[in-house]
Amino acid sequence: MLSKSFAAVALLVASASAQLYPDQSPLNHTCALQKPLFSCPPQDPLLVDSCCVETFGGLLLSTQFWDTYTGLESKGQLLPKDVWTLHGLWPDFCNGSYTQYCDLTRQYDPIPSPNTTTGTPNGTFVPPYTGPNIGTFLAPFGKYDLLEYMNTYWIAQNQDNAGFWGHEFSKHATCYSTFNTQCYGPQYREHEEVVDFFETAIKYYKRFPTFDWLKAAEITPSNSTTYTYSAIRDTLFEQHGGIPFIGCSGQRYNTTDAGKNSTDTGYTVLTEIWYYEYVYGRPQEGGTVPVNASSTYLTNCAKADGAIHYYERTNGSVRVPTVPF
Ligand SMILES: *[C@@H]1O[C@H](CO)[C@@H](O)[C@H](O)[C@H]1NC(C)=O
Ligand SMILES: *[C@@H]1O[C@H](CO)[C@@H](O)[C@H](O)[C@H]1NC(C)=O
Ligand SMILES: *[C@@H]1O[C@H](CO)[C@@H](O)[C@H](O)[C@H]1NC(C)=O
Ligand SMILES: *[C@@H]1O[C@H](CO)[C@@H](O)[C@H](O)[C@H]1NC(C)=O
Numbered sequence: 001m002l003s004k005s006f007a008a009v010a011l012l013v014a015s016a017s018a019q020l021y022p023d024q025s026p027l028n029h030t031c032a033l034q035k036p037l038f039s040c041p042p043q044d045p046l047l048v049d050s051c052c053v054e055t056f057g058g059l060l061l062s063t064q065f066w067d068t069y070t071g072l073e074s075k076g077q078l079l080p081k082d083v084w085t086l087h088g089l090w091p092d093f094c095n096g097s098y099t100q101y102c103d104l105t106r107q108y109d110p111i112p113s114p115n116t117t118t119g120t121p122n123g124t125f126v127p128p129y130t131g132p133n134i135g136t137f138l139a140p141f142g143k144y145d146l147l148e149y150m151n152t153y154w155i156a157q158n159q160d161n162a163g164f165w166g167h168e169f170s171k172h173a174t175c176y177s178t179f180n181t182q183c184y185g186p187q188y189r190e191h192e193e194v195v196d197f198f199e200t201a202i203k204y205y206k207r208f209p210t211f212d213w214l215k216a217a218e219i220t221p222s223n224s225t226t227y228t229y230s231a232i233r234d235t236l237f238e239q240h241g242g243i244p245f246i247g248c249s250g251q252r253y254n255t256t257d258a259g260k261n262s263t264d265t266g267y268t269v270l271t272e273i274w275y276y277e278y279v280y281g282r283p284q285e286g287g288t289v290p291v292n293a294s295s296t297y298l299t300n301c302a303k304a305d306g307a308i309h310y311y312e313r314t315n316g317s318v319r320v321p322t323v324p325f
């Protein structure tokens with residue numbers, strides 16, 4: 001099974017095919033008629049309908065950011081008050097590794113990162129996208145409410161939001177079997193799966209109100225107090241049901257005044273949470289089971305007592321959302 005999956009990856013990278021599994025029928029994807037199979041351990045794509053169960057990346061990561069500014073405030077790109085922002089919904093392999101830019105015919109990322117499919121110079125080059133931004137894809141579907149929601153909660157830093165959404169779609173969403181264009185049948189409308197992916201990413205995001213969960217444990221943004229990794233971890237584990245990956249940036253603890261001479265080299269500014277899920281049937285249906293992040297990659301934050309800053313946002317970078325979370 002592993003070797004078959006690997007062959008699918010290799011084929012995909014080589015041909016940049018729009019179809020992950022070339023034998024897949026465009027007609028038979030009535031998932032309601034099928035038993036919702038579990039995404040991990042991986043199903044064999046040759047034995048199941050890969051439109052109805054995630055056979056390519058069955059470990060879903062619903063990811064969020066805590067930024068204190070966007071860098072594009074002057075253009076009106078602001079952060080929503082008192083809520084973490086959406087980063088993405090990624091399909092990792094069940095073993096925790098992943099692939100990216102799986103279908104270059106659906107490349108809408110203006111700033112591909114990395115710039116090859118493998119991240120190494122010998123991978124296939126991912127050409128920067130120069131067409132109308134991915135946000136414009138929503139208009140033919142009349143999804144202006146979706147666009148407004150995304151402009152409120154799916155916020156980039158130092159990049160315009162739509163470019164960031166294009167990045168998330170092309171780098172990650174093209175790697176799902178269940179968001180493959182073939183899954184939408186003979187009446188598929190161009191970019192239908194893009195809309196479906198955006199709605200699905202939001203469906204998961206709304207389930208994980210990180211700000212409120214932390215607040216309930218009296219962990220709130222502060223430029224005068226600091227927090228401890230284990231308290232943040234335990235709170236989010238209790239609320240979510242799986243231990244998320246907790247990401248930090250900023251200075252390493254051993255380079256700070258408080259951590260001088262410490263052997264704790266973790267970072268000290270809380271910026272990111274990744275919630276892990278397995279899913280029954282299509283990710284779109286949301287029948288998930290929370291799971292722990294890999295025990296070998298739980299955090300890059302400092303673990304010392306009181307080592308973590310959860311910073312207040314910059315004055316002028318925040319607005320009160322007009323559409324509810
Ligand atoms: C993880 O799973 C994928 C897909 O099955 C496979 O291609 C890859 O080699 C595996 N990686 C490791 C480290 O086992
Ligand atoms: C499509 O449905 C037909 C009739 O049930 C079945 O014979 C065929 O195997 C199905 N094809 C796929 C790819 O599932
Ligand atoms: C791809 O990115 C790397 C750095 O990540 C850079 O050195 C290289 O020049 C880039 N290649 C192209 C063709 O832009
Ligand atoms: C591609 O380059 C990486 C290092 O940049 C190397 O590890 C890998 O073996 C190379 N793959 C091929 C197929 O040459």
Ligand SMILES: *[C@@H]1O[C@H](CO)[C@@H](O)[C@H](O)[C@H]1NC(C)=O
Binds near residue numbers: 254255
């Ligand atoms: C802190 O840790 C990093 C990573 O191990 C190391 O490179 C650096 O030299 C250390 N700095 C100090 C001041 O100890």
Ligand SMILES: *[C@@H]1O[C@H](CO)[C@@H](O)[C@H](O)[C@H]1NC(C)=O
Binds near residue numbers: 260261
């Ligand atoms: C760090 O180590 C130096 C030299 O060993 C020592 O003088 C200093 O007091 C130590 N600082 C702290 C905060 O422990």
Ligand SMILES: *[C@@H]1O[C@H](CO)[C@@H](O)[C@H](O)[C@H]1NC(C)=O
Binds near residue numbers: 242243291292
């Ligand atoms: C997740 O981690 C917690 C805490 O270490 C542990 O109690 C729990 O059993 C783990 N869950 C799974 C499914 O491994």
Ligand SMILES: *[C@@H]1O[C@H](CO)[C@@H](O)[C@H](O)[C@H]1NC(C)=O
Binds near residue numbers: 068223311313314315
């Ligand atoms: C809090 O501190 C962060 C990090 O230094 C800074 O970016 C932010 O503007 C500060 N917020 C307020 C309200 O002072």
Ligand SMILES: *[C@@H]1O[C@H](CO)[C@@H](O)[C@H](O)[C@H]1NC(C)=O
Binds near residue numbers: 315
């Ligand atoms: C941010 O605004 C608050 C009150 O609105 C004020 O107390 C604080 O000094 C401001 N911070 C900065 C860095 O301007």
